Amino acid sequence: MTDRAGWLRRLWSLPTGRFGLVVVAVIGVLAAVSLVWTPFDPQRVDIPARWAPPGWPHILGTDASGRDILSLLLAGARTTVLVAAGAGAVATLLGLALACLGALTGRWLREVVAVLVDILIAFPVLLIAMMISAVWGGSLWVVVISVGIGFGVNIARVTRPELRRTLHSDFVLAARASGLTPVQIATRHLLPNVAPVFIVQLSWGMAVAVLAEAGLSYLGFGAPPTQPSWGLLLSELQNYLTAYPLSVVWPGLAITITVLGLNMLGDGLREATDPTLARRRSAASTHTPAVVA
Amino acid sequence: MTRYALTRLGLLLLGLVVASVLIFLTLRVLPGDVAQQIAGTNSTPEQVAAIRERLGLNVPLPVQYAEWVGGLLTGDLGASLVTGTPVVAELAAKAQVTIPLGLMSMAVALLIALPFGILAALRRGRADGTFLSFGAQTLAAVPVVWAGMMLVVVFAVWLGWLPAQGFPRDGWREPGRAFASLVLPAVTIGVVEGAMLMRFVRSATLAAMGQDFVRTAAAKGLTRRAALLRHGLPTVGLSIISVLGLQVAGIVVGAVVIEQLFTLPGIGRMLVADVGLRDLPKVQGELLALTAVVLVVGFIVDLVHRGLDPRQREVS
Numbered sequence: 126m127t128d129r130a131g132w133l134r135r136l137w138s139l140p141t142g143r144f145g146l147v148v149v150a151v152i153g154v155l156a157a158v159s160l161v162w163t164p165f166d167p168q169r170v171d172i173p174a175r176w177a178p179p180g181w182p183h184i185l186g187t188d189a190s191g192r193d194i195l196s197l198l199l200a201g202a203r204t205t206v207l208v209a210a211g212a213g214a215v216a217t218l219l220g221l222a223l224a225c226l227g228a229l230t231g232r233w234l235r236e237v238v239a240v241l242v243d244i245l246i247a248f249p250v251l252l253i254a255m256m257i258s259a260v261w262g263g264s265l266w267v268v269v270i271s272v273g274i275g276f277g278v279n280i281a282r283v284t285r286p287e288l289r290r291t292l293h294s295d296f297v298l299a300a301r302a303s304g305l306t307p308v309q310i311a312t313r314h315l316l317p318n319v320a321p322v323f324i325v326q327l328s329w330g331m332a333v334a335v336l337a338e339a340g341l342s343y344l345g346f347g348a349p350p351t352q353p354s355w356g357l358l359l360s361e362l363q364n365y366l367t368a369y370p371l372s373v374v375w376p377g378l379a380i381t382i383t384v385l386g387l388n389m390l391g392d393g394l395r396e397a398t399d400p401t402l403a404r405r406r407s408a409a410s411t412h413t414p415a416v417v418a
Numbered sequence: 419m420t421r422y423a424l425t426r427l428g429l430l431l432l433g434l435v436v437a438s439v440l441i442f443l444t445l446r447v448l449p450g451d452v453a454q455q456i457a458g459t460n461s462t463p464e465q466v467a468a469i470r471e472r473l474g475l476n477v478p479l480p481v482q483y484a485e486w487v488g489g490l491l492t493g494d495l496g497a498s499l500v501t502g503t504p505v506v507a508e509l510a511a512k513a514q515v516t517i518p519l520g521l522m523s524m525a526v527a528l529l530i531a532l533p534f535g536i537l538a539a540l541r542r543g544r545a546d547g548t549f550l551s552f553g554a555q556t557l558a559a560v561p562v563v564w565a566g567m568m569l570v571v572v573f574a575v576w577l578g579w580l581p582a583q584g585f586p587r588d589g590w591r592e593p594g595r596a597f598a599s600l601v602l603p604a605v606t607i608g609v610v611e612g613a614m615l616m617r618f619v620r621s622a623t624l625a626a627m628g629q630d631f632v633r634t635a636a637a638k639g640l641t642r643r644a645a646l647l648r649h650g651l652p653t654v655g656l657s658i659i660s661v662l663g664l665q666v667a668g669i670v671v672g673a674v675v676i677e678q679l680f681t682l683p684g685i686g687r688m689l690v691a692d693v694g695l696r697d698l699p700k701v702q703g704e705l706l707a708l709t710a711v712v713l714v715v716g717f718i719v720d721l722v723h724r725g726l727d728p729r730q731r732e733v734s
Contacts, residue, residue, distance in 0.1 A: 377564030
């Protein structure tokens, strides 16, 4: 059915896919490295060294309290990776659950779920996050849960028709007739067929998570002040925007490159996993713009 | 068409009901004792009881919801816990900033997306077309708050053309200054949203170029470009209308962040402040107002799209 090595190779052969893979891998590695090593302690205050320009030993310079910006960015990558992975996990669980409810159950429940998904999809992620923050106060959990809900609904909407189509296909009918159990059918036929659509959405959803974390941390509803985060760094450096504009460039670049990487990975995955798309590349790249900060 | 409009209206009403129930339940039920949360940990039981009374938390939930929705229908969203002013009055005052900001952002987004999107499609496969596409892809990945900061550095700090922050105290009674203070915020939201929209314009244009009637027109002697502009653009316009609803959602969200960056006294900044203060009746009203804008615009966009597209009319 699925030729796993084949689509990975196709992904790597696409400029978008290769760029996306490299960026995501680099961010992941940097986040992991920051667990054991950063050039400086990211939270170390060093007043004499405040506002050092980019150079040696502070490659990207320092902030108002002399903290090393490169070290803050490396440690902030951890937060980004955690939030993206967490939001991805919540979106996967919710999205697949809703998709299954909307595809496998009786007609009445199916319709209700479909209408509910259509309604929920209109809710901007940031507003969901503000709603949760008003009750529990801000935290990274709020980001994970709100993006998870927002993108879970998206995944459900895109995955459900795919799931239904596969379910009513001849090969599933044949599998059923030949006596495969529902679990066998699910793992052998349904999952491999739904996975491509789903993994593309997941990649775009993680890009949204990165933007949402930055936006919410900037507004003060995301990462707590003690946790290194790119969005938090943006809001701290904003106060010195007039005097030290260069320092603000770095966290913004980090966010942009990461989001660009995830978006391109999604685009690449879509092209690599969809055999019909390769032939009609003219209609390329129209994914739903995500509604975030 | 009438049948479709009625069905779509039903979906809109259902959406508003679901939204109001979700907002109501999240803010009232989930946290346990709302009054305790508002009063804080150092409060006396009497203070908590007074807040319970003031919020009307002593009556059953369905009654509370009915009262809220009942007030909603008569234009009463309750009053702020902090200042005591009616929520509707506050929303109306702040809308004078947020609505012009939203409209200006939309204008900027369209001014960027339409010409560059069409150009990117026409120049596909060439260096400039690829550059435009990649530029849109990159801009769409930029966090809107950072885009705002960079624009402030260039246009407010270095060039000194536009104010970096704030809104005139007298509001629109000083139209020139009020407008000037919304230009950078609107450009910020418009550029990022426009970049996303541009990708849609590009693929819609590419799709139109492949249409039979455009190819026929080209075969009859029009240049490819003239055929596209004369016969293909209406279909491009239609697909743009269908994504405008999403754009409005993006602009609403952008406004929340950007009003904070530019310290504009709009609904978004008020929402951020009220969430921080846990002014729950206000947050409830603000969230519903913003969600309603997104849902109602989505409804209008769908109706307009349906009404304008002859292909869809034949189907129904």
